[in-house]
Amino acid sequence: MSTPILELRNIRASYGSIEVLHGVNLTVGRGEVVALLGPNGAGKSTLIKVASGILRPSAGQLMIAGRDATGASANALARAGLCTIPEGRGIFPNLTVRENLLMATYSGHKLSDIEQSTYARFPRLAERRSQLAGTMSGGEQQMLSLARALATDPVILLLDELSMGLAPLIVSELYQQVAAIAAEGVSVLVVEQFARTVLGVADQAVVLAHGKVQAFGKASEIGEDVLASAYLGS
Ligand SMILES: Nc1ncnc2c1ncn2[C@@H]1O[C@H](COP(=O)(O)OP(=O)(O)OP(=O)(O)O)[C@@H](O)[C@H]1O
Ligand SMILES: [Mg+2]
Known part of the structure; x- marks a missing residue:
């Protein structure tokens, strides 16, 4: 093993x-x-x-x-x-989907690349890219927290x-x-x-x-x- x-x-x-x-x-x-x-x-x-x-x-x-x-x-x-999504998701509710993804660019990827892979994986987030994260449904927020986590490889x-x-x-x-x-x-x-x-x-x-x-x-x-x-x- x-x-x-x-x-x-x-x-x-x-x-x-x-x-x-x-x-x-x-x-x-x-x-x-x-x-x-x-x-x-x-x-x-x-x-x-x-x-x-x-x-x-x-x-x-x-x-x-x-x-x-x-x-x-x-x-x-x-x-x-090692990337953790804590109880309660850890996204920024007062930022849009796109701005939340922007916060993940510190890992070295370009925003456009992060957006592309995120929207391919979670098409729903593409429609909501300009929506404030805190106003999305719970499931959509969890998709965003997964997308942000994945952006850090x-x-x-x-x-x-x-x-x-x-x-x-x-x-x-x-x-x-x-x-x-x-x-x-x-x-x-x-x-x-x-x-x-x-x-x-x-x-x-x-x-x-x-x-x-x-x-x-x-x-x-x-x-x-x-x-x-x-x-x-x-
Ligand atoms: N910050 C803290 N200070 C003191 N006790 C705590 C703290 N966090 C958790 N505990 C206590 O530690 C024990 C384990 O809590 P923990 O949050 O790890 O449980 P859990 O399995 O995640 O429960 P849940 O399913 O309700 O989320 C509980 O008795 C809880 O009250
Ligand atoms: Mg718990």
Whole structure:
């Protein structure tokens, strides 16, 4: 097996004196989609914060492409190709679609190139290029946040609740794009509440509960019983 893009080894993380991750292991391979599932408060967003360098773990190691990146800043990890879409999307609501894409040119691409690839992937955004991002539908905003992330040529995308507040139809449309992105070789770690939708696209799944990995394995083999016991807390 080739070196994983992202590897969390026995990660512990706390807010103040309260530990919320109690020794979590997780691996994401190249071009692989890994679903991070679990009930509210399980520690999913905390894990994303640790993986993206926003929160320093109190113990354990963060490995990026086989190199120890524990304690590296979020900026340094971003330069290494790790791109995070946080809970709440991280777009600029008072800027237009085009201006939001302009903000992604710091990565070195020309705006015209970014626009071209964005509109090819998300035709809806082409019609809305002059619209303020904050006035678009939730699904369109999420397309824009994905487009901005892709403009930075990420090696791995960390997505926290891509589907938050969205209708099932648009969620499956977004996941088709996630599958297409992964097929281009980008790895994806995605936090998701709609387990069934993401399991159709993911290669691997990790179920987190109470800050510990409750189950992991091939997405196609994560059973209803495992999900039920994690979500019902039994
Ligand atoms: N900034 C913070 N300060 C203190 N405690 C926090 C902070 N952020 C999260 N927590 C606590 O850490 C635990 C894990 O929270 P986290 O946001 O990682 O859960 P989650 O799995 O993402 O939940 P959800 O599905 O509701 O988004 C929760 O008990 C939460 O209250
Ligand atoms: Mg969360």
